[in-house]
Amino acid sequence: MNRSPFARGDFLSGATLTGLGVYIILEARGWDYATPDGPGPGFFPLWYGIAMVILSIVLVASTLARPAPAGEDTGINWREVGNALMAWVALAGCIGLLKLLGFAVSFALLAIFVVAFIYRRPIKTALLVGCIGSLGFHLVFAQALNVNLPVGVLGF
């Protein structure tokens, strides 16, 4: 993998993980490394924190050592990433609505959004998928299996 988008991704993710490792080490130092009975709660995190810092620095260093070939910088298709992130935001929105609207309505909205706006299908198809999906989940989980699904202010 020495295509440049990965190299840049490696650099950024490596740097993030170094940060995480440092954070873990700092937190771990706040807990006992050893207690009279044996190793304390800070023992294990300290060591995997150190390992994380070392390995992530190796990763970052290896991307720096590898010169990025020119002209291949457009490896990440930001439009595609945008699509995925939009789907994720829709999912997060659905989860945010669970408390207010309950599972049935939130899920129907999510499904309608995905079908109509991400996949650009006719709104009729979207409504169909949303309603049938929501009803199906309700029948299978809430009715047949007696699973508690989030209930909103509407009472379902």
Place this chain on the structure above:
Amino acid sequence: MDILNGLMQGFAVALTPTNLMWCFAGCFLGTVVGIMPGLGPPATIAMLLPLTFQMNPTSAMIMLAGIYYGAKYGGSTTSILLNVPGESSSVVTCLDGYQMARKGRAGAALGIAAIASFIAGTVGVVALMLIAPPLAKFGLAFSSPEYFALMALGLAMVVLLAGESLVKALLAMLVGLWIASMGTDLFTAVSRFTFGNSEMLDGVDFVIVAIGIFALGEVLGNMEKREEPQMLPMPKGLRNLLPTREELKACRFAFVNGSVVGFLIGVLPGAGSTIASFISYGLEKAVSKHPEKFGTGVPEGVAAPEGANNSETGGALVPLLTLGIPGSGTTAILLAALILWGLKPGPLMIQDNPTLFWGLVASMYVGNVMLLVLNLPLVPLFAQILKLPVYALYPLIFGISIIGVYSVSGSLFDTWMLAAFGLLGYAMRKLDYPSAPLILGLVLGDNMERALRQSLMMSQGDLSILWSRPISATMLALTVAILFLPLLRRANAWRVTAIKENG
């Protein structure tokens, strides 16, 4: 002869119409809860427990055990079809099962999972019947140093699960270890990495991470491209829905491996079916002639973990029935049930209640056959789900994931964590980090830390306790061997090419 008599007596109990009905009810219910992500056997058994107070304990035990092993059959279904692990023990099945489905072999993967489950499940019962008491003693020889070695052996498999970059695989594993240590420390009650959330005091549920990273990460990755007419090619005709002879042949070793590894790990009170499935997958890959193909949809990669998690059930019943020691969440509830029914679980239970033990054993033979008969015809039915257009399938996976997580704890906080791990899964995919090592670190990290600290408490800080005991020394040696395996392979490959070039 005792065993034969016992078994005859057991079949006489298990084959009465009532018990057959309970056995079927348990197996059927087990399959259903196994298929449903999140909803697992412990919750189901606990909810049915009050209903069993009026039942004959043997019938009740037959039914509850049916739920326990039946769920292991169902667990693979969503792993293979949707990359959503149905049970924690089916996470490993995602690795190759889902890839097989992507290649149009969904039916074959489901079939192999059912066959592996049947073979290993049956082997588990045979072993439970024949060698339970001596094996229970073997389980007792295992203590913290041995568990540490077992977890180290498991973690060493990161080398086998790594993709192109070992450094990235190791980093993913370390993140898994980090997630594993979130929550309250058992030894000191100190809370670690909870960010002030009381919801995180118990740590992060494994199911949330697995569903987020595998299922949501995969779906988000696929949603990048809006126009993908059909996610998975679906071959027509029944023949294409079942495993071919070659595929079954490739699984020969995996059936044995899964059965043995699953059963042995099941006997240990401190290791569960998730660990068993990981280790048998790793073993399968380690001895395979084509390890590089693992993760791209090889049938052995489905057969080994699915076998292991089924024979684990037989193994886990060994300490429960012979010593009254529960090894997992589900067996702990079965223990509670035995007490509530007025039986006395303990070393003398088999002797005092031979009907229950032999009836249960016989019912497990019957149950495994029932499950195979029940599950094989379901394969084409379930495979139909892949005929859904992606724009309908993906929201469905979102919905199943949310329900799966919510049904474990009933907490909205957990669904937020699911979203977070979904994003992490997507990012890992984009940045080319393998997800299996993270899950491996998460499964083993907690146990490993605990075993290490327990060992050092036992030895008062002397590290040599880890390798001065024969079982742990053997496993640590194996660990080292696995760690050096890739080096050997590379050396071998280099030698082969060198010879070719010279020749």
Place this chain on the structure above:
Amino acid sequence: MKIFREIAFAAALVLTVGPVAAAEFKPSRPIEFIVHTGPGGGADVLARFISQLVDREKLAPVRMQVNNKPGGNGVTAMSYVVEKKGDVHAIAIFTGNWMSNPLLQAEARNTVKDMTAIARLVIEPAVIVVKSDAPYKTLADFIDGAKKAPGQLKQSGGSITARDNVVRQLLMKSTGANWAYISFPGGGERIAALLGGHVTMMVLEPQEAGEHIRSGSMRVLAQVSEKRLPGFPNVPTLKEAGFNVPNVAQVRGVLAPPGLTPEVVAYYEDLFLRVSRSAAWKKYLDENQFEDGFQKSVELSKFFDEYTNQMRGILKEAGAKLVR
């Protein structure tokens, strides 16, 4: 929306101060039975047993629906109960954890004193056991052994807030002996560690110990209870064995959200009094070798304070960091 709220408020007024409330309180819809473990945990099994008992013996006009609120070692369930303030159709099982965890965990925002005490139900006694091939015949033998080799003997148990460790701390303090405490998350692993000879001693529930003693794999040294248990007539209690340590009760009982009127408390108190008088309950206690620990609301409220103070002292002694 507003109008709904006003109607609800008016209804609540009628219910609490109107003539309806002056009469005896009766639940009108299913009672939510909150449990801090997942399905299958000890408290969950107890709750399901009680709800089934209430249903079968028709002790209440409505059903009890178990609602699992696991997470945070019980802290999640505790905040949930407090959030239900004024809800007359909710009760929860509490255990000793509900009192000891808030002492150690800053994340816990509520204590049992923020809730309404209903009834204490069960006291779980324990026995101190060793493997049958161990050289110790009495608890004094074990203590002497521990004194001879400080830190060499080991006890397997749960978390440091568990009763196992509390008993150990009290014994170590009163005798000056010292032995190690090794935490295992599951009960099965604790017993396996003892039977495998990896640890020396453990504090075990009598029901489990009974079977191992009957089969000859364990020996019991002493029992942790006020008076001798029917199942162990020949085993001395800690006091009888000459160890003057306070008896640490492992308790389970029922409490309710804050803000309930005395009528509601009286109703639930009476309901659980009737539960604890039933034959099925007696059988349940016998089978598990539990003690009947029934206590009414007022005494239970006092017990909360006593127990919390006792735990605070013991945990401080054990070197744990207290936040309250």
